[in-house]
Amino acid sequence: MGVLGYTILTLAVLGIVAAAVLYFVASKFRVEEDPRIDDVEKMLPGANCGGCGFAGCRGMADALVKRDDISALYCPVGGAECMKGISEYLGKVAAERQPMVAVVRCNGTCENRPKTNTFDGAKSCAVIAALYAGETGCSFGCLGCGDCVAACEFGALSMNPETGLPEVDIDKCTACGKCVSACPKGIIELRKKWPKGRMVYVSCMNKDKGAVARKSCTAACIGCMKCQKVCEFGAIEVANNLAFIDSNKCKLCRKCVEQCPTGAIVEKNFPPRKVVTAPKEEAPKAAPKAEVSAEPKQEA
Amino acid sequence: MLKTFPIGGIHPPGNKLSADKAIERFALPETVVIPLSQHIGAPAVACVAKGDKVLAGQLIAKADGFVSSNIHSSVSGTVKAVDTYVNAQGLRRPAITITVEGDEWVEGVDLSDELIEECNLEPKEIIAKVAEAGIVGMGGATFPAHVKLSVPPGCKAECLIINGVECEPFLTADHRLMLEKGAEMLIGARIIAKALGVNKTYVGVENNKPDAIAHLKKLAAKYNGEVEIVPLKVQYPQGGEKQLIAAVTGRQVPSKGLPIAVGAVVQNAGTAFAVYEAVQKNKPLVERVITVTGKALSEPKNLLVRIGTPMQSLLEYCGIDSVEGTLKIVGGGPMMGRSMCNPEESMMKGSSGLLVLTEPETKRGEEAECIRCGKCVEACPMGLEPYLMGRVSKIKNFEMAEQHYIYDCIECGCCTYSCPAYLPLLDWLKLGKAEVMKIMRARTSK
Secondary structure (H helix, E strand, O other): OOOHHHHHHHHHHHHHHHHHHHHHHHHHOOOOHHHHHHHHHHOOOOOOOOOOOOOOOOHHHHHHHHHHOOOOOOOOOOOOHHHHHHHHHHHHOOOOOOOOEEEOOOOOOOOOOOEEOOOOOOOHHHHHHHHHOOOOOOOOOOHHHHHHHHHHHOOOOOEEEEOOEEEEEEOOOOOHHHHHHHHHOOOOEEOOOOOOOOEEEEEEOOOOOOOHHHHHOOOOOOOHHHHHHHOOOOOOOEEEOOOEEOOOOOOOOOOHHHOOOOOEEEEEEOOOOOOOOOOOOOOHHHHHHHHHHHHHHHOO | OOOOOOOOOOOOOOOOOOOOEEEOOOOOOOOOEEEEOOOOOOOEEEOOOOOOOOEOOOOOEOOOOOOOOOOOOOOOOOEEEEEEEOOOOOOEEEEEEEOOOOOOOOOOOOOOOOOOOOOOOHHHHHHHHHHOOOOOOOHHHHHEEEHOOOOOOOOOOOEEEEEEOOOOOOHHHHHHHHHOHHHHHHHHHHHHHHHHOEEEEEEEOOOHHHHHHHHHHHHHHHHHHOOOEEEEOOEOOOOOHHHHHHHOOOOOHHHHHHHHOOOOEEEEEHHHHHHHHHHHHHOOEEEEEEEOOOOOOOOEEEEEEOOOEEHHHHHHHHHOOOOOOEEEEEOOOOOOOOOOOOOOOOOOOOHHHHHEEHHHHHHOOOOOOOOOOOHHHHOOOOOOOOHHHHHHHOOOOOOOOHHHHHOOOOOOOHHHHHHOOOOHHHHHHHHHHHHHHHHHHHHHHO
16 A cells, blocks of 8 residues: 555545535435426426516526416416416416517618717617617617617517618517617517517607607608597507507507508508409419519529 | 825816907897706796796796706796707707897896995805705706705815816816906805805816916905915816815715715805805896817807807807818717707706817727726726726626726716727716616615
8 A cells, every 4th residue: 555545545535424424414404395396497498588577487487386376477488388388287377368579669760760960989779878869860769779689588689780770580589578678768569469470560659749750750650640540449549649559459450551641550471462453363463473574684 | 296186087188279268248049948957856847838028037947846946037038938849969858938039137136247245144045045046066067056055964064165177178168257257256155155154165276277376366365364276286087076175175075975074065166156146146047158169160269158048059159160071069078078969959057168079089999899908997086997887887787886886986087088999988887877876776765
């Protein structure tokens, strides 16, 4: 037994003693935790986005298991399917909520809303909002620095370099609401998600009087009330020179879109509108025609 | 060895272009737009209606609460509208628009140049008069003056410091005021001292104004040492309240504390003059001296302007028309002033300067990474670590920002000025400070 032997022996004995102590302590001071918390956590999406109001999925799982009434808890990312699975597993009644999607309520593209000044400070919407109205004449619209894009953990938001506005990828958006709180101008709203991503909404937040709003942005809502009058479902309300469409009452009839004089009300993901004068059958044919006519141009 | 504050500070070029231009009275405009929030605190509440005839010096908006300020009409005429206007930052704010007709003043206002030395009012009466006249801190912070003069119970004012430092480059309004209205300013300072119940008054003036120092020293001789003119070494931001107290008295205001904690009360030279006019001449704060300057202007000037006058007319008067290319217009000095996106902004109680910069003057270099050189730490007059707090504010770690005393930031801009990587440190610091203050307020109100 040389020095090496003693070293190995000492370390081995120390290891065994420490293991015994650890085993004893672990079994003596063991914290009993409901094993269902682990199971529920596995059922949650694991995004840790905070959309439920808890710091992460573990916190949510803990609350789901411990609370008797879980109707106030909802995981927007997992959605109805995930909540259904969890409620079945736990034997509790979970809340049923319709799927939502984030919508950017500003149509102030570079074309509609020209720049009136240049900001050369920190590139952050929060900083700009704390300092002044922004680079355009509209003090309500998008500031274009992408605080919302940075906040999104699902890659659902991206800045469109042409318009200077953020765009939502409806398939990726989980309606966690992070962008809503990240936007200092409050232009992002969570709205009811219709099949095929169809939506009709007022893409403007300008509360200035009509003439003033129009001067700063050609696509601004001027509060003319036309949409409110034409809506058959009472879904539209104009307050403070600004229209708002209640997504729970709206039936996507799109009459308001036709009425809006500035184009502030937009429709998205609908098939192309049929031309009123054309017969119904010709509409599908018109589309391929356009493609054909485009081909010779490319060749030439 | 001249006195100055002990830590940090920078030396931007002085650029006092208008230092030898005497104060000119600016002509009455056709209409004035008087904002209802020209001070820190609650906006004033309008007490006139559309169509009312008003006289210059008439109360048109009442202070809403203790930390607020009265607003008086700066002209005589008819109230055209009581609604909103778009301010320099492009935001809509409440204001009163008045069409100017003649120049009639309310009764009791003494418009003569006669110097009135004696003031026999009690301290409480002086404070009431200052509040009535709507006087605010004229250095730019616009904190209602009567609040500062009302020493909170448990504290005792030991000295009054008049801030004649004017450490901002370009600005010369206070310099000219001290030269031309020095006697009035010192009487105003004596009145403030009386209201506070202190014997000692210091007037801090930076050494780049030797004529003002000599003039004030001559005037102060008759006060038997109760008024002391203190020449200070030129260093920005010496005009900051805490820096000035440290420079003049050597005392350091504790973190989160107010100047009164070390027995000092600081008032601007312009405020002292306004107090003189209010108390001795019954004249409310309806006009002030502003420096309209910048290398882009053909004729930089110091102007005495009625509150509510559109800034655009001042710029035109000082020769902005001859300038070509993009300009940056700053309300205030180049260090702490705010750039304006709307030159139609009105003249306000806190407007100490109007600065026009050309594009090459304002263009900052491309933003790069922090190289940890520590220049911002060296420059910070509050002994903070701007590079760190800028970073943590950016990543929204406000807890850490608070641990590093972000609330002590005075937003002087020394860090941004000294940064070789052109980081917009102050932008992030301002954001972080506002958030931390919000969190701290929420905590105390719980």
